[in-house]
Structures are given as structure tokens and as C-alpha cells.
Amino acid sequence: MYAQASAKIELPSYLPQNPAPFFEGPATPVSFFPAGAEIYAQGEKAGALYQVEFGAVRIYRLLADGRRQISAFHLAGETFGFESDATHHFFAEAINATGVRVFRAPSGTDMSRQLLPLALKGLTRAQEHLLVLGRQNAIERVAAFLVEMSERQGGLQQVELPMSRNDIGDYLGLTIETVSRVLTRLKEKGVIRLLSLRSIEILKRDTLLAMGE
Amino acid sequence: MYAQASAKIELPSYLPQNPAPFFEGPATPVSFFPAGAEIYAQGEKAGALYQVEFGAVRIYRLLADGRRQISAFHLAGETFGFESDATHHFFAEAINATGVRVFRAPSGTDMSRQLLPLALKGLTRAQEHLLVLGRQNAIERVAAFLVEMSERQGGLQQVELPMSRNDIGDYLGLTIETVSRVLTRLKEKGVIRLLSLRSIEILKRDTLLAMGE
DNA sequence: CGTCACGTTGAGTAGATTCAATTGAGGTGG
DNA sequence: CCACCTCAATTGAATCTACTCAACGTGACG
Known part of the structure; x- marks a missing residue:
């Protein structure tokens, strides 16, 4: 349904038409997380960005009585961890043995051009998931x-x-x-x-x- | 829970610290939509941004058999309509008599700095809504x-x-x-x-x- | 080979849905 | 201004889907 016609995906005019490569600076190290390890917790200070190198990550929230909702899985190649303010609103955990590249933008760096496409992609995916959960x-x-x-x-x-x-x-x-x-x-x-x-x-x-x- | 401490909200370093006002150019006209009127449809070409002047808007998706999931309501002052590619993935309808400011960025304009905070806000809201629907x-x-x-x-x-x-x-x-x-x-x-x-x-x-x- | 966590299967229950009938609110025209 | 009309919302009864609780299998690993 609503198939993408051509190989080259057309973009709205408000998006950068030549998206910059995500990480340009010096190579950042890869952190290793064993199965079940916490990458960050709800309430913690946010700021870094995370790219899955191998393995898989779950993003979730908890209710007071322990009910859990996983809002997203992230597989190799995907980026997560961006927030709308300085606090993490979710938990992130390694599902299996997972390698994650942690990237901290130097203070004052504006990553909007790189992040917007990712944020929009995540938004679309979340909204589609709403249909699944709701209906x-x-x-x-x-x-x-x-x-x-x-x-x-x-x-x-x-x-x-x-x-x-x-x-x-x-x-x-x-x-x-x-x-x-x-x-x-x-x-x-x-x-x-x-x-x-x-x-x-x-x-x-x-x-x-x-x-x- | 996780209260924002001060009046000034702290932002992650990858976000613009002095967000630009959203619309700077010449005043754009306000379009009027009566109750129930379609603002855009799934599958249509995307590209414009919409700001609610007064009234309210529902964003939704349909299943083949007519089941409907509303993923968001937008009230006065809020902006919607951005997509991750050139196609709308959702329907947008005026709930009541609604005034909407339609903004089309000139080709080549990069609105990332203005849009990222909105996209992140929407993402957080959608993810929180997932918890409601799922659990x-x-x-x-x-x-x-x-x-x-x-x-x-x-x-x-x-x-x-x-x-x-x-x-x-x-x-x-x-x-x-x-x-x-x-x-x-x-x-x-x-x-x-x-x-x-x-x-x-x-x-x-x-x-x-x-x-x- | 035993242990343990994870997964499957089964029986009974609870919460939300479906279908149907009734009430109520808002808008229109006389 | 009121009566009427229509659509939206509420209430009720029966049904059904997914949940809960429990028992049983199974795969991974020491």
C-alpha cells in the first residue's frame, strides 16, 4: 500500500535534501553490554546518542505496579537515545550481548540536521504502533x-x-x-x-x- | 514524577539552545476548515506544515475494515503535518470549526532546527501513549x-x-x-x-x- | 544428568465488546 | 420562543477475547 515509487526517496522541502553522515568526528569507542544490562534509566540525565553496532536493545517504560510497555526495539545500525529535554523518559536495556557506539556531541553542536530524519522515522513508527495497540x-x-x-x-x-x-x-x-x-x-x-x-x-x-x- | 526543576528547561547538547521562532517569513494566510473537513489524507503528497490557530485537529489511521486509531489531537498553537518522507502516512481532519496556518518552506530551506524539537515532543507523546494503549x-x-x-x-x-x-x-x-x-x-x-x-x-x-x- | 529459566498448553475468569433500547442535547424551522 | 427532529451519548444484557493461575514441556548449560 502506498508504495514508494522509485529507489530514490523523495523528501519534503523542509528536510535537508543531502543528509550529512551521522558521525563525522573522531571514531568513538564501542561499549559492550551483556544481556539484560541497563544502558540508561528513566529519570537519568540524557545527552548522549547511541548507535547499535551489534545485538539488540529494548526501550521501555514501567507502571508503578510493574507493568511494562516496550515502545521500541533497536537492531544493528539504528540510533536511539535522543530526548526532547535533558532527562531520559524511558529505560534502555541490552536484550542480548550488544555493542553500542556512544556519541556525545560537544556542547554547542547543533545536530538537528542529522537527528530530524531519525526522529521523524521514530515518530512514524511509534504512530503506526499505536494503531496496532489500539485497534x-x-x-x-x-x-x-x-x-x-x-x-x-x-x-x-x-x-x-x-x-x-x-x-x-x-x-x-x-x-x-x-x-x-x-x-x-x-x-x-x-x-x-x-x-x-x-x-x-x-x-x-x-x-x-x-x-x- | 520527574518534575522539571526550574522554569528554564535544560536541553541536551545536540539540540539548538536558542530555538528560532517558528515562522519568520511573510505572514501566511489562515485557512478555515469546518467541522469534519479533511486537511490532508493518507497517501497524499506531503510538504506543508500546519499550525492550529483555533479549533482542534485529529490525526488518524484506518484499517481496511474501518477501524480507526487516532494517534494525536492538536489544539491551538500546535504544529503538525511533518513526515519522514514526501507522503502523508495519516489523515488529518478538523474536529470543529478550525483555523489553520499553512506554511510551505521554500524549496531548499532546511527547517531542521525548528522542527526537531516538535518532532521530539511528538515522539515522546506518542511513546507515552503506547504505554496507555498497551498496558x-x-x-x-x-x-x-x-x-x-x-x-x-x-x-x-x-x-x-x-x-x-x-x-x-x-x-x-x-x-x-x-x-x-x-x-x-x-x-x-x-x-x-x-x-x-x-x-x-x-x-x-x-x-x-x-x-x- | 540434573537444574533452571523459558515456553507451551489447559481451564476458568474478568473486562471490554457487541447489539439493542433509551435518554438527552443541540439545532432548525415554524 | 417553543416544539420537533436528529444525532450523540448513555444504559442494559449477553457474548467473547484475552487474561490469570496452574501444570507441564523443553532447551541451554553447568
């Missing part, structure tokens, strides 16, 4: 998730899920049991195949796409 | 909504709701009936009072805040 049922949510992960990994048949069922549930606003049941149903319908716990194969892409609308 | 029950959602609307109107006791129950439902991922039932319950509990259909008074702000977490 789709369990099967549709899981289908949309599998399609999203597939597309972010190049649209291959085989999709790697770096995160646990628990993470998937907290991303989709479902319980771990419901996620499991839906995957079983999709498997029984012949839509997907479970290669291993964290690796699935998409057998009927069209069906999956139709489910996720 | 909160009906009462919590409505409470969070009322608190949000109150704060966006200056934190007064009396809150104007420019939108219908239908719009509220499609924003909160609930049916119109559920929204109505919850409002009745809040009324019975003495938390709010209905001055008219679209105007409520908050009697127990603390209770409401605690419900919305």
Missing part, C-alpha cells in the same frame, strides 16, 4: 510484528527474533501466553514454521501481510 | 486522557473536550460505550463532574493522577 486483536498484532521484523531484516523468509516471548508480549500489549498461543495457531495454519525458539520461517507472507493489514 | 485498562486510559487534556489546557479544573466520545474512544483504543461507562463511574465516585457533554470539571485531581499512574 488490532492478538493475531493481527503478532502478524504485524512478524512482518515488521521481517522487513527490518531485509524481507527474507527467515526471521530472527532476538527477544524473548516476554519482550514480544510487552511490545504488543499481550501476555506471554497469548503470544505463544497465537504463534501456535499460525504454525497450525501453515503460515509460519518455528525453526527454533527465536527463529521463524515465513511460509505464507501474503496471509501474514493481510492479517497485519 | 492500561479502561479507567486508567480515560483518567490519563483527562489529565493530559487538563495539562494541555493549563491545568485548570475545568477541561474542555473539543472532540466527541467516538473520537475519545478511537484515541484510547476503547469503544464509545466503554468511554461513556467509565465517565459515569468517575462521576459516581465524585472524581469529575459533567458540566456539559464536552466540558468536565475535575474534582479530585489526585485520584485522577493516581489512576493514570
Whole structure:
């Protein structure tokens, strides 16, 4: 739907037409985070930008009673950590062993040109996710998730899920049991195949796409 | 929670520290949209920016079968319409009689410095809304909504709701009936009072805040 | 080979939805 | 200015989807 016509993506006039490469300065070191390690916490002072080198990161928020909503997963190559003020509003954790390049803009540097496209991309993705959480049922949510992960990994048949069922549930606003049941149903319908716990194969892409609308 | 300490909001170093006024050029005309009028549609070519002069706007997406998710409301003073590429991914409609200032940046203009703070603000708001849709029950959602609307109107006791129950439902991922039932319950509990259909008074702000977490 | 965390499956429940009927508010025309 | 009309909102009853709680499997790892 609404397919991008050409290879070259057209941009609105208010965006820089020749986006600058993101990191130009001296090479910044890569920090390593083991599985489950906190990268930053809600309430902490923000300021740095983070680029995933390898592994995967979850961004989430907690309610007082422990309910958790994961607002985004970030895979290799993606940048996260920017905030609208000097405080982090979310938690960021490494899902698996993860390498992250931490970049701190020198005081006074204006990164707007580099950051705006990323912020807009994140905004679009968040808004699309709102539709999933607000108006789709369990099967549709899981289908949309599998399609999203597939597309972010190049649209291959085989999709790697770096995160646990628990993470998937907290991303989709479902319980771990419901996620499991839906995957079983999709498997029984012949839509997907479970290669291993964290690796699935998409057998009927069209069906999956139709489910996720 | 995580209160902003001083009047002057501290910003991360990667943001412009002295944000430029948004519109500097020659005064742009104000377009008028009657209630329900479309401002732009999904799939249309994007490019302009819109600032609400008076009235209110809803931003939404549709599923094939007509289910609708409103991702944001925009009130007087707010800016919307920016996209990550040249296509609108959402619909924008006037909720009531609404005046909108349409601004088209001349080709080649880089509005990053002005837009980034708005995009980041929108991103934060969308991500917070994800928590509401993903992990909160009906009462919590409505409470969070009322608190949000109150704060966006200056934190007064009396809150104007420019939108219908239908719009509220499609924003909160609930049916119109559920929204109505919850409002009745809040009324019975003495938390709010209905001055008219679209105007409520908050009697127990603390209770409401605690419900919305 | 045993342990432990993670995942799956099952039964019963709760909360929100659906469908239907009623009430109420706002706007229009006489 | 009032009566009427229409659409929006509220209320009620029955249903259904996803959740909760519990038991059971399974894969990874020492």
C-alpha cells in the first residue's frame, strides 16, 4: 500500500535534501553490554546518542505496579537515545550481548540536521504502533510484528527474533501466553514454521501481510 | 514524577539552545476548515506544515475494515503535518470549526532546527501513549486522557473536550460505550463532574493522577 | 544428568465488546 | 420562543477475547 515509487526517496522541502553522515568526528569507542544490562534509566540525565553496532536493545517504560510497555526495539545500525529535554523518559536495556557506539556531541553542536530524519522515522513508527495497540486483536498484532521484523531484516523468509516471548508480549500489549498461543495457531495454519525458539520461517507472507493489514 | 526543576528547561547538547521562532517569513494566510473537513489524507503528497490557530485537529489511521486509531489531537498553537518522507502516512481532519496556518518552506530551506524539537515532543507523546494503549485498562486510559487534556489546557479544573466520545474512544483504543461507562463511574465516585457533554470539571485531581499512574 | 529459566498448553475468569433500547442535547424551522 | 427532529451519548444484557493461575514441556548449560 502506498508504495514508494522509485529507489530514490523523495523528501519534503523542509528536510535537508543531502543528509550529512551521522558521525563525522573522531571514531568513538564501542561499549559492550551483556544481556539484560541497563544502558540508561528513566529519570537519568540524557545527552548522549547511541548507535547499535551489534545485538539488540529494548526501550521501555514501567507502571508503578510493574507493568511494562516496550515502545521500541533497536537492531544493528539504528540510533536511539535522543530526548526532547535533558532527562531520559524511558529505560534502555541490552536484550542480548550488544555493542553500542556512544556519541556525545560537544556542547554547542547543533545536530538537528542529522537527528530530524531519525526522529521523524521514530515518530512514524511509534504512530503506526499505536494503531496496532489500539485497534488490532492478538493475531493481527503478532502478524504485524512478524512482518515488521521481517522487513527490518531485509524481507527474507527467515526471521530472527532476538527477544524473548516476554519482550514480544510487552511490545504488543499481550501476555506471554497469548503470544505463544497465537504463534501456535499460525504454525497450525501453515503460515509460519518455528525453526527454533527465536527463529521463524515465513511460509505464507501474503496471509501474514493481510492479517497485519 | 520527574518534575522539571526550574522554569528554564535544560536541553541536551545536540539540540539548538536558542530555538528560532517558528515562522519568520511573510505572514501566511489562515485557512478555515469546518467541522469534519479533511486537511490532508493518507497517501497524499506531503510538504506543508500546519499550525492550529483555533479549533482542534485529529490525526488518524484506518484499517481496511474501518477501524480507526487516532494517534494525536492538536489544539491551538500546535504544529503538525511533518513526515519522514514526501507522503502523508495519516489523515488529518478538523474536529470543529478550525483555523489553520499553512506554511510551505521554500524549496531548499532546511527547517531542521525548528522542527526537531516538535518532532521530539511528538515522539515522546506518542511513546507515552503506547504505554496507555498497551498496558492500561479502561479507567486508567480515560483518567490519563483527562489529565493530559487538563495539562494541555493549563491545568485548570475545568477541561474542555473539543472532540466527541467516538473520537475519545478511537484515541484510547476503547469503544464509545466503554468511554461513556467509565465517565459515569468517575462521576459516581465524585472524581469529575459533567458540566456539559464536552466540558468536565475535575474534582479530585489526585485520584485522577493516581489512576493514570 | 540434573537444574533452571523459558515456553507451551489447559481451564476458568474478568473486562471490554457487541447489539439493542433509551435518554438527552443541540439545532432548525415554524 | 417553543416544539420537533436528529444525532450523540448513555444504559442494559449477553457474548467473547484475552487474561490469570496452574501444570507441564523443553532447551541451554553447568
